[in-house]
Amino acid sequence: MRKSRLIAGIATALVAASTLAACGSGGGSGADDDTLTFMFRGGDDEKKAYQEAIDRFTEDTGVKVKMIVTSADQYAQKLQAAVAGNKVPDVFYIEQASLQSYVGSGVLMDITDQVAEQGVDLDNIWPYGVDSYRFDGTTQGTPDGKLYGLPKDIGPFAFGYNADMLKEAGVDRPDPDEPLTWDEWLDICKKLTQDTDGDGETDRWGTGLNVQWNSQAFVWSNGGDWTNEDHTQVTVDTPEFAEAIQFIADLTAEGVTPNPEQAQTLDTYQRFMAGEIGFFPVGPWDMSAYNDLDFEYDLMPWPVGKTGEPATWVGSLGIGVSNTTDAPEDAVKLATYLSTDEAAQQTLVDANVQIPNRIDTAKEWAGEVEKDDSLEPKNRQEFLDIAEDYGREMPASFTYGAEWYDELWVGIQPVIDGKQKAADYLAEVQPRMQELLDQSIAQAEQAAAAGSAP
Template sequence: MKRTRLAAGALCVAMAGALTLTACSGDSGDDGTKTLTFMFRGGPDEKAAYEAAIDRYTEATGVEVEMIVTDADQYATKLQAAVAGNNVPDVFYIEQATLQSYVSSGILMDITDEVAESGVDLDNIWQYGVDSYRFDGTVQGTPDGALYGLPKDVGPFSFGYNKTMLEEAGIELPDPDEPLTWEEFVEICKTLTTDTDGDGAVDQWGTGLNVQWNLQSMVWSNGGDWTNADHTQVTVDTPEFAEALQKFADLTNVDQVTPSASDAATLDTYQRWMAGEIGFFPVGPWDVSVYNDLDFEYDLIPWPTVGDAGSATWLGSLGIGVSAMTEHPQEAVNLVTYLSADAEAQQTLVDANIQVPNLIDVAEEWAAAEDAEPANRQEFLDIAQDYGRAMPAAFTYGAEWYDELWTNIQPVLDGEQTAEDYLAETQPKMQALLDESLANAEMAAGG
């Protein structure tokens, strides 16, 4: 049985009062050498980049850093186990959606003063990234909140296309600045969806999107949203939201420009994009190191627009925070500011093609490079600077209310239920869960 968000909130409050939390290092060697632990997630490229950056940090400061790296899908579980076992790393990745509970539970250190004294130019770091880790005790993301971390990065979720495929089909390449209308996008997808080898079966498709990661753009561009401005009321049961969700389902059931369920069972859409069988597909900065080695040329464009609200997409971020229990708080904060704001450390991560530069001036040079891959890197910056939005549950106390939307959505995607009917059924369930999360937040804040 699922634990309710109210119970989860009570657990966070109990943790704050019952646990005598400690850092999992903080020891000094016999020679006085200080050692920090740094826990993060990532693949071989990210690990190698951090090893190089941290080697320079140790050389410059004399502080040793023990790295604890996990796969992305194991990180949250292993960090929670470390917290539950009173073995919190000195420095660790934090997700936007967990910040409030970690602050309320006394796990994260307020680093506002230390960052101010460090001389870091926060105006040269993406504002969205910095504000994501501010919390005033009630609202997360406000510019006036205390800092409980600095951004490791920002993650603009862009839209890519197979340039080689479009050129071979004789299709005019999309404008890198002007988004396609939904009608234009679907028409191109229909042209690209074809049987290329003549065996009677479609083996190339216009697109292949995932509802949990791609519906946001469609809803926002149509003027819809998940909640009201202060995240207290769920707002999915609206004509704007329903139209966007219906058009998403129609890509498969009406327009027939995406792989069918049986096609996807054989090879999922990510694998088909990688194989050059799909025309349009999302691209995040974390994909670039892999996508640049594909057998076709790709580039970035704004997301197509369903309505008149303009191109829209989400902008994620990972933060780096400091344990409130670290025995070496100043050194831990120094490591955070180094990884987030040191130009040379950032360049090491950028050279590994795993993120957009955290520093705005470095990012502008990076986007304008003549050998940029993909060529339109500027699209990443436009999202980060201008029109990227936080994911709907990024700044709420827990995400179960948001996850509820996807629980029984399959009949809509299969064409067996209308989007309008499904949203009318689902909004009350989502609202009840959001109400619980608000109660959790109040309980934690008062604990």
């Protein structure tokens, strides 16, 4: 599963590197002077799709591009090294949670005017994706902020299910429009949890959630949240938040999810792929693997808590331009092309690694399943419903770094193991999270002051 934030400490490293970035004579990472460098992370499918798109870009513009590809786990470290070594790629992936530090340290170019001059119809790009890379010097995500990147994608984090497993258990397919309540969903999970070979050990489970990546949907639909609206106060120590975390933890005691020992033998992602788990999250990046499964899978709304409304997160990666590139016009053209060009987007969509950035193209893509019954998932519309309606940014996406948010997960395992109540743990961790958030706010203020200094 793709992580949506840089490693802890990168903001500090980028600020420390601001003098290098501001004084550097150019971007480049070892490419020829007339060749742009584009750094991104991804697997073989994404690399192949980008190569096809970039070949077309070079053919159309005459601009050569050298791709620098890393794994997801190595990207942050290698980009940090490139920044510190004054070899910032001309065009590169940016994370939502690192945008403010990139801007404050002078690494990212303000591309607002250049994009406007190219006549790009930003109204036809998902607003969440565009606004994620806007920053007005104080607030990230505001429609009035300057544009420091364009979305590589948006990633609506949907909820999926093994349709074959439900059918075998005599369970109807979930309604694509009407979400299940927690209790309704738990009852189905119990029906799916079985010992199919009669050896006394469970070998099929209802679900297999990861609290760090799946709790958001449960917390939000129950009326809880990580912070107040302006991201200055940590609010995890509320009954609504505790109830959601406790519900996830209790799934182990209910027996509907693999216990820690079983999860260590084979993690729940692999068990879903193997047809052993009924309900599991699905991101657009999963489609390239899931579409080759031996069973049919589909999407549904997330189960809902006391608000009665589904909720989940929408991730995003951005494409930014180095503030020190020797070819700013060509670099902005490349970033714009990869983000908004219909042909380039289609190449990535055909690779099953994302949904289209263009809203009109996305709606056509979702409707293709009505013409071709072999396409999966059938309920592609769920991705669009999340993007248009009930998706939210991850709690740390628009703060200056994510250390305060990551603190929640450091000591949560005893809760998952049933050794500590969620409410007790949240009361303990809230002050630590608040202290780290206060530090984050102070760092943001320092970076803003440094960026405005003559």
